[in-house]
Amino acid sequence: MSSVRQKREIPGTAVFDGDLAQKGYALNKMCFSFNSADNRAEFQRDEHAYCRKYGLNEEQESVIRNRDVLGLLAAGGNVYYLAKFAGILGLDVQDLGAAQTGMTKDEFKAMLVAAGK
Amino acid sequence: MSSVRQKREIPGTAVFDGDLAQKGYALNKMCFSFNSADNRAEFQRDEHAYCRKYGLNEEQESVIRNRDVLGLLAAGGNVYYLAKFAGILGLDVQDLGAAQTGMTKDEFKAMLVAAGK
Amino acid sequence: MAKIVGGITTSHVPAIGRAIAGNLQQDPYWKPFFDGFPPVHDWLAKVKPDIAVVVYNDHGLNFFLDKMPTFAVGAAPEYQNADEGWGIPTLPPYAGNQALSWHVINELVEKEFDLTTCQEMLVDHAFSLPLKLLWPNEERCPVQTVPVCINTVQYPLPSAKRCFKLGKALGEAIASWDEDLRVVVIGTGGLSHQLDGKRAGFVNKDFDLAFMESLINDPEWATKYSIEELVELTGTQGVELLMWLATRAALPGKVRKVHANYHIPISNTAAGLMVMECAD
Amino acid sequence: MAKIVGGITTSHVPAIGRAIAGNLQQDPYWKPFFDGFPPVHDWLAKVKPDIAVVVYNDHGLNFFLDKMPTFAVGAAPEYQNADEGWGIPTLPPYAGNQALSWHVINELVEKEFDLTTCQEMLVDHAFSLPLKLLWPNEERCPVQTVPVCINTVQYPLPSAKRCFKLGKALGEAIASWDEDLRVVVIGTGGLSHQLDGKRAGFVNKDFDLAFMESLINDPEWATKYSIEELVELTGTQGVELLMWLATRAALPGKVRKVHANYHIPISNTAAGLMVMECAD
Numbered sequence: 103m104s105s106v107r108q109k110r111e112i113p114g115t116a117v118f119d120g121d122l123a124q125k126g127y128a129l130n131k132m133c134f135s136f137n138s139a140d141n142r143a144e145f146q147r148d149e150h151a152y153c154r155k156y157g158l159n160e161e162q163e164s165v166i167r168n169r170d171v172l173g174l175l176a177a178g179g180n181v182y183y184l185a186k187f188a189g190i191l192g193l194d195v196q197d198l199g200a201a202q203t204g205m206t207k208d209e210f211k212a213m214l215v216a217a218g219k
Numbered sequence: 220m221s222s223v224r225q226k227r228e229i230p231g232t233a234v235f236d237g238d239l240a241q242k243g244y245a246l247n248k249m250c251f252s253f254n255s256a257d258n259r260a261e262f263q264r265d266e267h268a269y270c271r272k273y274g275l276n277e278e279q280e281s282v283i284r285n286r287d288v289l290g291l292l293a294a295g296g297n298v299y300y301l302a303k304f305a306g307i308l309g310l311d312v313q314d315l316g317a318a319q320t321g322m323t324k325d326e327f328k329a330m331l332v333a334a335g336k
Numbered sequence: 337m338a339k340i341v342g343g344i345t346t347s348h349v350p351a352i353g354r355a356i357a358g359n360l361q362q363d364p365y366w367k368p369f370f371d372g373f374p375p376v377h378d379w380l381a382k383v384k385p386d387i388a389v390v391v392y393n394d395h396g397l398n399f400f401l402d403k404m405p406t407f408a409v410g411a412a413p414e415y416q417n418a419d420e421g422w423g424i425p426t427l428p429p430y431a432g433n434q435a436l437s438w439h440v441i442n443e444l445v446e447k448e449f450d451l452t453t454c455q456e457m458l459v460d461h462a463f464s465l466p467l468k469l470l471w472p473n474e475e476r477c478p479v480q481t482v483p484v485c486i487n488t489v490q491y492p493l494p495s496a497k498r499c500f501k502l503g504k505a506l507g508e509a510i511a512s513w514d515e516d517l518r519v520v521v522i523g524t525g526g527l528s529h530q531l532d533g534k535r536a537g538f539v540n541k542d543f544d545l546a547f548m549e550s551l552i553n554d555p556e557w558a559t560k561y562s563i564e565e566l567v568e569l570t571g572t573q574g575v576e577l578l579m580w581l582a583t584r585a586a587l588p589g590k591v592r593k594v595h596a597n598y599h600i601p602i603s604n605t606a607a608g609l610m611v612m613e614c615a616d
Numbered sequence: 617m618a619k620i621v622g623g624i625t626t627s628h629v630p631a632i633g634r635a636i637a638g639n640l641q642q643d644p645y646w647k648p649f650f651d652g653f654p655p656v657h658d659w660l661a662k663v664k665p666d667i668a669v670v671v672y673n674d675h676g677l678n679f680f681l682d683k684m685p686t687f688a689v690g691a692a693p694e695y696q697n698a699d700e701g702w703g704i705p706t707l708p709p710y711a712g713n714q715a716l717s718w719h720v721i722n723e724l725v726e727k728e729f730d731l732t733t734c735q736e737m738l739v740d741h742a743f744s745l746p747l748k749l750l751w752p753n754e755e756r757c758p759v760q761t762v763p764v765c766i767n768t769v770q771y772p773l774p775s776a777k778r779c780f781k782l783g784k785a786l787g788e789a790i791a792s793w794d795e796d797l798r799v800v801v802i803g804t805g806g807l808s809h810q811l812d813g814k815r816a817g818f819v820n821k822d823f824d825l826a827f828m829e830s831l832i833n834d835p836e837w838a839t840k841y842s843i844e845e846l847v848e849l850t851g852t853q854g855v856e857l858l859m860w861l862a863t864r865a866a867l868p869g870k871v872r873k874v875h876a877n878y879h880i881p882i883s884n885t886a887a888g889l890m891v892m893e894c895a896d
């Protein structure tokens with residue numbers, strides 16, 4: 103794929119543009135389905151079958167299996183939909199923040215408090 | 220409901236604006252469901268139950284029951300969705316045209332041919 | 337860079353699907369309509385497009401009133417046709433060109449068109465039948481597609497002026513795409529017809545012919561009319577001429593009329609057909 | 617004629633829902649956030665709005681990537697909150713005002729905003745929690761609502777400049793409505809925060825404070841930034857400040873800052889709150 107405009111590089115940040123959206127459609131559709139409690143339960147009963155039902159590719163199923171947050175983003179996951187997957191795991195956005203930055207959750211929270219000083 | 224802009228009067232014609240859309244939402248939602256063969260069959264098995272399921276009001280159910288085309292439009296039906304209801308009845312848009320103009324279908328077709336001369 | 341080879345505008349009516357399925361092309365009722373197409377086939381064989389950008393209006397297949405976009409652009413790998421409830425055969429899926437779709441979306445949003453983007457999208461007879469009319473002998477449509485859908489279901493509709501601007505920006509977006517592709521813009525809908533109300537069956541030959549002529553020599557002519565005026569002049573569904581207008585606006589500069597056909601009636605509709613080639 | 621009494625802008629975060637459900641308003645972590653609201657309650661008691669026009673962004677409850685609108689406006693009799701998948705309690709439905717919705721839709725489409733209209737629409741925490749923060753003691757939200765949703769999920773997003781124009785046209789539409797109603801515009805989102813990527817946890821206090829100040833004295837200040845610049849300055853979700861910008865733009869003429877609060881962090885977010893009253 104070629105593109106006319108040059109993308110702006112932002113450190114540690116990828117915006118969810120057409121390239122990512124195209125790559126992540128199946129993954130995001132699955133995560134969007136987690137708005138429904140029935141779907142969340144169905145996923146939890148058989149993760150593999152549920153991933154197949156939504157047509158995830160191997161990379162996507164593997165990062166789902168490994169709860170690999172940065173991997174989920176790289177596989178085209180959008181954070182708004184991924185947060186619903188995190189909800190199933192009982193994780194909040196600070197758990198996700200810690201996982202992505204390599205900090206403990208307490209360190210991540212302390213960083214935020216420090217930023218407010 | 221008040222409105223700032225004056226509507227244009229077009230003879231024999233009502234555009235599907237917010238007023239009609241608001242009035243006809245349930246009716247149109249039911250007709251939109253007729254894209255599915257299963258739904259068409261369910262409607263045909265029990266029209267009354269199907270109308271209830273979509274929350275049609277009495278006026279709407281009555282014009283559905285009476286296949287009253289002008290009544291369906293007055294009840295907020297949009298012609299694009301109503302055409303799917305007509306499909307169930309085996310009617311095409313020329314049947315609808317005849318029904319609305321009070322002509323026979325042959326008269327209606329002849330009128331169109333004459334307009335092309 | 338991508339090149340816009342020209343535009344094709346045609347009516348679309350579900351009954352065409354039945355006529356094709358029933359092989360009625362030479363039936364006296366249908367012959368004057370289908371006979372319009374061989375010259376278009378010849379032109380397509382000459383200009384050999386890789387991609388069709390199809391400007392059309394959905395009739396309640398993909399969009400309902402819960403989420404009714406003014407302008408929607410598809411960005412799917414493939415577009416499925418589906419059951420519309422009136423019993424015409426479903427046609428095979430259409431290949432998308434996601435790279436061009438996203439380029440068009442990026443450019444149009446940059447120019448302040450407030451698009452709805454569709455990474456999954458059913459396409460109805462307004463998309464499928466014109467493509468079948470243009471490529472009748474191939475099992476599947478041989479070009480890749482980018483669907484552009486304009487709301488004609490729920491008022492307020494975008495004005496003729498706004499649709500012209502959309503078409504112009506669409507053409508600029510296509511022309512700025514940096515792959516060597518040949519693009520044909522296809523607009524489907526109209527011409528004058530009215531399905532609903534006591535005025536059902538209304539057509540307006542004089543207006544249609546003036547409108548077709550205007551696309552060649554005075555393309556912005558129709559933008560002087562409000563939507564309500566267009567409905568009065570062309571019928572409740574005649575307003576689908578917005579697709580023709582946007583298509584013409586997408587063609588850069590002057591155009592040459594390659595071919596035109598006009599016939600009343602097919603079903604309740606005044607059927608128009610036109611091929612416009614970009615003058616280089 | 618309708619009168620815009622002012623605007624309220626506030627952050628929205630699902631965790632606020634958990635804090636409310638758990639009665640944590642006086643908990644040391646949450647107190648600096650919740651303590652911002654009593655002055656807003658006092659102001660609302662004074663200006664007594666009948667209707668709230670709520671500018672917010674959906675987080676994947678009502679809209680998915682198959683039909684992702686740039687700008688969507690609700691026109692439903694009632695809006696339901698629903699399960700978003702992260703376990704916060706669902707709040708009772710919100711009454712719509714369909715007449716004002718349609719008036720706004722008609723006016724905005726007339727001014728070439730290519731809206732998606734929603735005659736049925738689920739509203740997520742970005743809509744429900746701010747209203748709960750503003751009217752905490754009532755079982756159901758006591759004002760009628762008109763939801764206006766701006767895409768922050770799928771790029772390209774509308775530019776800050778376009779969102780400002782939308783807000784301005786929205787304000788003009790409200791002000792031209794011929795019922796004697798008092799309208800408050802509410803913008804929810806931001807301020808700086810980033811949930812995703814290695815830069816997760818990023819906030820930018822200096823920018824946030826400058827942005828808040830700009831809304832009072834130099835409301836178009838933020839429109840000089842591109843979306844990418846805003847993401848760099850405020851984080852991937854900080855771009856939700858577009859809701860604040862559109863809200864300010866909807867307020868005619870000069871505004872007086874009635875109240876402001878700013879606190880880092882709630883969850884991963886720099887929480888801002890501001891009340892702007894229209895100077896008459």
Ligand SMILES: [Fe+3]
Nearest residue numbers: 348462525576
């Ligand atoms: Fe049509």
Ligand SMILES: [Fe+3]
Nearest residue numbers: 628742805856
């Ligand atoms: Fe948010």
